[in-house]
Amino acid sequence: xxxxxxxxxxxxxxxxxxxxxxxxxxxxxxxxxxxxxxxxxxxxxxxxxxxxxxxxxxxxxxxxxxxxxxxxxxxxxxxxxxxxxxxxxxxxxxxxxxxxxxxxxxxxxxxxxxxxxxxxxxxxxxxxxxxxxxxxxxxxxxxxxxxxxxxxxxxxxxxxxxxxxxxxxxxxxxxxxxxxxxxxxxxxxxxxxxxxxxxxxxxxxxxxxxxxxxxxxxxxxxxxxxxxxxxxxxxxxxxxxxxxxxxxxxxxxxxxxxxxxxxxxxxxxxxxxxxxxxxxxxxxxxxxx
Amino acid sequence: xxxxxxxxxxxxxxxxxxxxxxxxxxxxxxxxxxxxxxxxxxxxxxxxxxxxxxxxxxxxxxxxxxxxxxxxxxxxxxxxxxxxxxxxxxxxxxxxxxxxxxxxxxxxxxxxxxxxxxxxxxxxxxxxxxxxxxxxxxxxxxxxxxxxxxxxxxxxxxxxxxxxxxxxxxxxxxxxxxxxxxxxxxxxxxxxxxxxxxxxxxxxxxxxxxxxxxxxxxxxxxxxxxxxxxxxxxxxxxxxxxxxxx
Numbered sequence: 001x002x003x004x005x006x007x008x009x010x011x012x013x014x015x016x017x018x019x020x021x022x023x024x025x026x027x028x029x030x031x032x033x034x035x036x037x038x039x040x041x042x043x044x045x046x047x048x049x050x051x052x053x054x055x056x057x058x059x060x061x062x063x064x065x066x067x068x069x070x071x072x073x074x075x076x077x078x079x080x081x082x083x084x085x086x087x088x089x090x091x092x093x094x095x096x097x098x099x100x101x102x103x104x105x106x107x108x109x110x111x112x113x114x115x116x117x118x119x120x121x122x123x124x125x126x127x128x129x130x131x132x133x134x135x136x137x138x139x140x141x142x143x144x145x146x147x148x149x150x151x152x153x154x155x156x157x158x159x160x161x162x163x164x165x166x167x168x169x170x171x172x173x174x175x176x177x178x179x180x181x182x183x184x185x186x187x188x189x190x191x192x193x194x195x196x197x198x199x200x201x202x203x204x205x206x207x208x209x210x211x212x213x214x215x216x217x218x219x220x221x222x223x224x225x226x227x228x229x230x231x232x233x234x235x236x237x238x239x240x241x242x243x244x245x246x247x248x249x250x251x252x253x254x255x256x257x258x259x260x261x262x263x264x265x266x267x268x269x270x271x272x273x274x275x276x277x278x279x280x281x282x283x284x285x286x287x288x289x
Numbered sequence: 290x291x292x293x294x295x296x297x298x299x300x301x302x303x304x305x306x307x308x309x310x311x312x313x314x315x316x317x318x319x320x321x322x323x324x325x326x327x328x329x330x331x332x333x334x335x336x337x338x339x340x341x342x343x344x345x346x347x348x349x350x351x352x353x354x355x356x357x358x359x360x361x362x363x364x365x366x367x368x369x370x371x372x373x374x375x376x377x378x379x380x381x382x383x384x385x386x387x388x389x390x391x392x393x394x395x396x397x398x399x400x401x402x403x404x405x406x407x408x409x410x411x412x413x414x415x416x417x418x419x420x421x422x423x424x425x426x427x428x429x430x431x432x433x434x435x436x437x438x439x440x441x442x443x444x445x446x447x448x449x450x451x452x453x454x455x456x457x458x459x460x461x462x463x464x465x466x467x468x469x470x471x472x473x474x475x476x477x478x479x480x481x482x483x484x485x486x487x488x489x490x491x492x493x494x495x496x497x498x499x500x501x502x503x504x505x506x507x508x509x510x511x512x513x514x515x516x517x518x519x520x521x522x523x524x525x526x527x528x529x530x531x532x533x534x535x
Contacts, residue, residue, distance in 0.1 A: 156401075157395055157401045157404070160384070160388055160391065160392065160395065161392070161395065163381070163383070163384060163388075164381045164384060164388075164392050167381045167382065167383050167384065168379065168381060171375075171379045171381070172381075172392070172396075173362075173363065173364050174341075174343075174363045174364065174367070174373075174379075175364070175367060175392055175393060175396035175440070175444075176364045176367035176368050176395075176396025176397050176398070176444065177364065177392070177395070177396050178364065179364070231383070
């Protein structure tokens with residue numbers, strides 16, 4: 001039971017990371033590798049402001065990550081719009097590395113550490129089963145954020161415009177959708193989602209180094225590809241699947257857990273062979289993917 | 290005094306050595322429906338693209354009620370009162386018909402509440418209630434064209450530009466389009482610019498017809514005069530659609 005809860009918890013965390021990436025991809029067709037550094041900066045902020053109440057610390061981390069996301073859009077991606085996906089991709093690589101090095105200069109190369117929400121690392125027994133508080137809190141946070149995102153995407157004007165832009169950004173713009181505002185909003189939301197991921201990760205592992213957010217970002221990218229890169233639901237589902245499978249593999253492979261990534265990517269290859277456009281893709285979307 | 294109406298004056302455009310438009314001037318008065326005819330390659334789509342801000346002209350100017358639109362992006366032109374439909378429909382297939390139509394209204398900056406009201410009224414006047422909850426990707430070609438038209442109408446434009454709205458429609462669908470155009474004219478009261486190959490449709494729907502041939506405006510007058518004009522007929526020689534009228 002604990003293994004399943006852990007898998008759901010990790011799946012949820014990956015779903016949040018994938019959702020942040022998927023939002024930006026939807027409006028810009030940009031695979032934003034620098035999303036990793038948004039996760040990292042939020043974790044750094046929570047470590048540095050560990051003396052403050054948890055909520056204030058988290059809100060500060062969200063604010064910093066959202067502002068950094070908007071800044072990267074304004075300073076770099078906006079200037080490169082229309083230059084083609086390859087250039088945007090390379091720019092995001094460059095930005096990612098540049099931010100990592102900046103963090104190294106600011107915070108040092110060695111991990112910065114602080115116990116963020118130490119009460120969450122405890123566990124309790126219920127009905128003869130052992131549960132860690134962090135897993136339950138992570139699941140609760142994930143469900144709350146996914147519900148909030150579901151409301152935003154399905155029920156608000158911004159959400160409708162985001163969905164339209166994710167389908168066909170050019171037509172959305174031609175209809176009068178304000179592209180700068182929409183893209184800025186997507187980046188800001190992706191920053192906030194990154195801070196939620198940063199919070200969950202830093203509770204589990206309070207050793208924050210400049211590459212803190214890299215691993216989950218790469219796996220979340222795998223998730224949005226297998227879920228369906230042109231759909232936010234697909235991105236979240238794909239992220240969840242990757243996290244879930246990885247957690248289950250780590251639990252049940254025992255000493256062979258070193259091969260967990262191999263099995264994960266084997267599963268990814270099989271999924272893509274069966275559904276090249278991703279699990280939630282439709283036939284007519286495959287060309288766009 | 291401000292000039293009421295939409296005007297494209299002395300528009301020129303060349304792609305390399307090919308002069309696609311040569312000093313083309315065209316006006317649309319408020320509530321007037323103007324058709325643009327021309328054989329393939331005449332420059333119709335280029336003119337639409339220039340008017341709607343998709344590509345810049347080499348020379349000339351575009352104004353709406355006397356205010357110049359030159360240099361404005363398509364989204365700004367949309368908010369200035371110009372809406373267009375697309376030859377390929379360009380609906381958002383993963384959104385419902387109602388959501389597609391709402392986007393037309395939201396694009397011009399109205400509140401969600403007003404957009405919902407406009408969406409509801411557009412759906413009602415164009416008789417699309419049964420389609421509203423369906424995904425746009427599931428529509429027939431004819432219905433998709435109507436929804437594309439509805440989406441443009443929901444912005445309540447001053448001027449509505451339609452790029453071959455009858456393309457691909459079968460014989461039973463064209464009368465429905467004509468009916469929709471009449472309804473829009475009656476209920477929205479915008480000026481309309483209708484570009485199509487279907488001479489019958491243009492003649493029936495429009496107050497005035499302009500004809501382009503090899504980038505030059507060769508005729509501007511009533512539909513009846515256009516059908517009787519020798520130069521227009523000559524420009525269309527070999528065009529099955531025009532020939533089919535007679």
